[in-house]
Amino acid sequence: MPALSHPFTTHHSSLPIMAHRRSLQVILDFDGTITTKDTIEPLVQSAISLQHPSLPPSQLSQTPEAEAWSNCKSQYLADLSAHYEKENHKPSDGDAVTGPIGLEREQRSLEALKDVEWASVQRVGESGIFRGFSRESFRDMGKAATADDPEGGNDRAVAVREDFPEFVLWLVKKKRAQWGVVSVNWSWRWVRGVLEAALSDVGGFNGYPVVANDVDSSTGMIIGYPLHMVCCNHLETMSNTNYHQLNRKRTHLLTTADKLLAQKITLFNFDLGFESPKPLTIYIGDSPTDLSPLLHADIGIIMNSPSSTPGALGVLINRCGYRVLPVSEYKELYCKGEAGKEAILLSRSEEHTSEL
Numbered sequence: 001m002p003a004l005s006h007p008f009t010t011h012h013s014s015l016p017i018m019a020h021r022r023s024l025q026v027i028l029d030f031d032g033t034i035t036t037k038d039t040i041e042p043l044v045q046s047a048i049s050l051q052h053p054s055l056p057p058s059q060l061s062q063t064p065e066a067e068a069w070s071n072c073k074s075q076y077l078a079d080l081s082a083h084y085e086k087e088n089h090k091p092s093d094g095d096a097v098t099g100p101i102g103l104e105r106e107q108r109s110l111e112a113l114k115d116v117e118w119a120s121v122q123r124v125g126e127s128g129i130f131r132g133f134s135r136e137s138f139r140d141m142g143k144a145a146t147a148d149d150p151e152g153g154n155d156r157a158v159a160v161r162e163d164f165p166e167f168v169l170w171l172v173k174k175k176r177a178q179w180g181v182v183s184v185n186w187s188w189r190w191v192r193g194v195l196e197a198a199l200s201d202v203g204g205f206n207g208y209p210v211v212a213n214d215v216d217s218s219t220g221m222i223i224g225y226p227l228h229m230v231c232c233n234h235l236e237t238m239s240n241t242n243y244h245q246l247n248r249k250r251t252h253l254l255t256t257a258d259k260l261l262a263q264k265i266t267l268f269n270f271d272l273g274f275e276s277p278k279p280l281t282i283y284i285g286d287s288p289t290d291l292s293p294l295l296h297a298d299i300g301i302i303m304n305s306p307s308s309t310p311g312a313l314g315v316l317i318n319r320c321g322y323r324v325l326p327v328s329e330y331k332e333l334y335c336k337g338e339a340g341k342e343a344i345l346l347s348r349s350e351e352h353t354s355e356l
Contacts, residue, residue: 022280023176025270027263027293029285030183030191030212033303034198036159039145043190044069045156046141047129057154068127076120083116102320103295110256110288110316117254121186121213121222131220135189138215142193160198169202178270180209182262184253184289186222188212209269211262213253224250227265260292288313 031038048065049057060066087109124130148157171177185191188210195210216223226249253262267281283290283297291313294300302313302324317324 022277024171024174024178024282025267025279026171026177026179026282026284027266027297028179028181028283029259029287029290029293030181030185030194030210032286033284033290034160034164034181035194036161039158039190039194040186042145042156042158043141043185043187044124044129046145047133049156050133050137050141051129065127065129069124069129072120072123072127075123076116079116079119080113083113087112103291106316106320107256107292110291114255117184118252121252121254124186125215125219125221128220130186130215130222131218133215133217133220135217137217138187138189139193139196142190142195143197144193146194146197158194160194165199165202168199172202178208180266180270181211182253182259182266182293183210183212184255184259185212187215188225189214209266211253211266214250222252224252225262227251227262256289256292259289260296263293263296286313288316291316 028034031040045060048060048063048069049055051065052060052063055063142158145156145158146160148154168179171179181191181195183191191212192210211225211227213222213224215221251258251261253259263283267279270279280299281297282299282301283293284301284303285294286303290302294302314324
């Protein structure tokens with residue numbers, strides 16, 4: 001795997017000996033990982049613009065949809081603040097809990113955000129911002145947003161990390177590599193549109209899986225993704241389960257636990273087309289919703305977000321007494337054959353210089 005000392009920069013260094021014999025399965029988060037920042041605002045602004053094609057950009061902020069979106073954001077931030085205030089006032093025995101137990105507690109705390117996130121997606125759906133759009137509209141909006149200039153003050157523009165296409169090309173050229181995206185974004189079609197536009201110069205997106213929420217084209221409600229769920233707590237039994245026994249249902253991807261389930265199912269569905277030793281799994285993410293998937297992967301790579309962000313991933317990890325190894329040092333650690341360390345958290349930033 002190329003060293004990611006700069007986001008998605010490929011140095012084409014030789015792989016560790018162990019990795020040469022194993023296929024690679026890479027799952028990436030989308031917002032803030034593949035893109036330079038969150039894309040929910042560009043998604044909403046693109047939708048408002050499409051709702052009012054005759055209005056100049058300067059007047060879109062005066063539309064009912066823009067006012068509804070402003071209210072949605074204000075209520076979400078208020079709910080989030082109330083949640084963290086409640087968490088901070090929970091009784092404590094005074095001793096900091098670190099190590100694996102601390103990480104488990106943080107994961108439970110993140111899962112407690114589900115009610116806040118659920119209320120938010122319900123408000124957005126009921127606001128009518130996305131009502132009446134065709135399914136293809138979201139993909140088209142994603143493509144258009146990627147073509148816009150993010151430096152020109154366009155709030156509909158999306159910027160993909162500079163070297164991401166080269167990283168994908170490196171994966172595509174490998175015979176034993178697969179990749180996909182797992183995201184809490186509201187529209188997997190929007191995500192796919194962005195990726196199709198961003199990867200047009202390297203052969204396109206080519207149908208790699210994108211697992212994220214969806215939007216009902218008639219009601220505008222955010223309806224989740226149809227994950228194939230079998231014995232949610234024992235996903236490994238899927239290989240012994242007939243297809244007709246799978247329960248097809250839509251699952252809203254809102255929390256780190258939801259992304260972990262989506263990651264497991266995506267990995268299960270990967271098919272190289274030939275027999276291979278157990279694949280080396282890699283997860284790349286940037287936010288607290290990525291914590292569980294990062295810990296589940298053989299190698300987890302963190303795209304650092306500003307530490308001042310409430311609940312930032314680095315803050316959670318530090319609170320548990322762990323530090324993060326710079327990704328430029330991953331090769332030396334992995335070549336030691338420390339296969340017992342199921343989660344190796346790596347940072348693409350040189351500011352964090354220690355190991356989980």
